[in-house]
Amino acid sequence: MSARHWATRLHLPTLGVAAVIVAGWVLLSWRYGAYVLPSPLAVARGFAEIVASGEIWRHTVASLGRILVGFGGAVVVALLAGLAAFLSRTARGVIHDFLSVLNSTSVFVWIVISIIWFGLSNWAPIFTTFMITLPVVASNIVEGVANVDRRLLEMGDVYRLSGRQKFTAIVVPSTLPYLVVGMKVGFGLALKVSVVAEIFGVTSGIGYVMNYSREILATQMVFVWALVMILVMTATDRLVFDAVSRRLDRWR
């Protein structure tokens, strides 16, 4: 293996740029002070604090719990939409049209509506997450269903497979890669959106604690919780979605 290969594997170029950015960050934090830009050291110390106190888990689990319900619900409804799209061409058209409407609706619309409907409760961020991730996951699944190879379905007809057999043997495996991509993108979106929705009305979660830190002028904690979000996102991508994709690609 060449030296260049190892350098790339360890992301050395990226780390180099990161070092330059951190150096710039240190200089700027000296210039502007801890309220505007806390130093990297203060952020590291803050991170160690919430890990030691266990606070990191309380808020991360609260956010992930809401995501699980909102995003999980979106996946379930998206799967039902995919099934309907498989069974009926008319349903596919209707679903397609509704998804493009949902897709072009702003996050803020759902946040405001959810506060009106559900008040200041857990259901506000859950509902917002649901409404924002549903079109992303569902349009992927519906596209997957529409892209099932007609020639394979015709083969199924030749050998007289039942509708159920064609569904499980042909449609589901062809659609799975689309589902995984939809869920990967949807989950990333869910994390970003639910955190915004948590600013209003709940007393736990990463969004809540970030906004709270801002109010008590603990700017370094805003940076700490942003770091937590990045870590959660990277970890789920690597540990869950990449692993699932690899498993799906076994037969290639």
Place this chain on the structure above:
Amino acid sequence: MAVTLEVAEVGKDFLIPVIDSVSFGVEAGEFVCLLGPNGCGKTTLLRIVGGLEPPTRGRVLLGGEPVSGSGRHTKKVGVVFQEDRLLPWMTLRENVELVLEPLGLGAEARRQAADRHLRLAGLAGFEAYHPARVSGGMRQRAAIARALAIEPDLLLMDEPFGALDAQNRRIMQQEVRRIWRETGRTILFVTHAIDEAVAIGTTLIMLSARPARIREMVRNDGHLERGRLIDDLNTMIMEEVERQQGVVGPA
């Protein structure tokens, strides 16, 4: 139980007439090759025979039962397409087992039948491979094994070796001939390659340029000298190709 195929005055229009009127019969155990210039409607005719497309005119009877229209006939038809049409996420064995499910066989019987037919097609030892891991020729063998596994009353093959290189093509022609001799299946084989048809078919049907009619029907049981037969068929197909391209007016 001998099942015969009867194609009676079948015609098909796709905006323009593609098949004018074609009639022929196939006895059980025959190996019929359907020949003709590219685009003359051979594949369409095969799809009509297989019940994948309804004819505009005429009808197709398999063992006396109509193959298209309402109510499914009870005869079994296996099809080998131009592409293998294997499910890439299933092993070769699972691909064959799948088509045995509608026949109501138990898991053990399905497995045995799948392995037996994969062996017949020369794929012993490759049962647990996924299609992407074997060559194009082997994938087409697996498609043949799948078609044979249902013990079809009629086996339809639509230019199954078109995507293979010349060597593989020759090997597969011999293999199909061997499988036909060993199983005694009735086969309808579409090709535009005359040497292929003469090498494997017992009956050769030459279609005309579009709209297709039967131009010639030849028994290929050795009573004709092979080189002469190939020359004659070549002359015919050239005439039809020229006519299709409008070089000479319709006869």
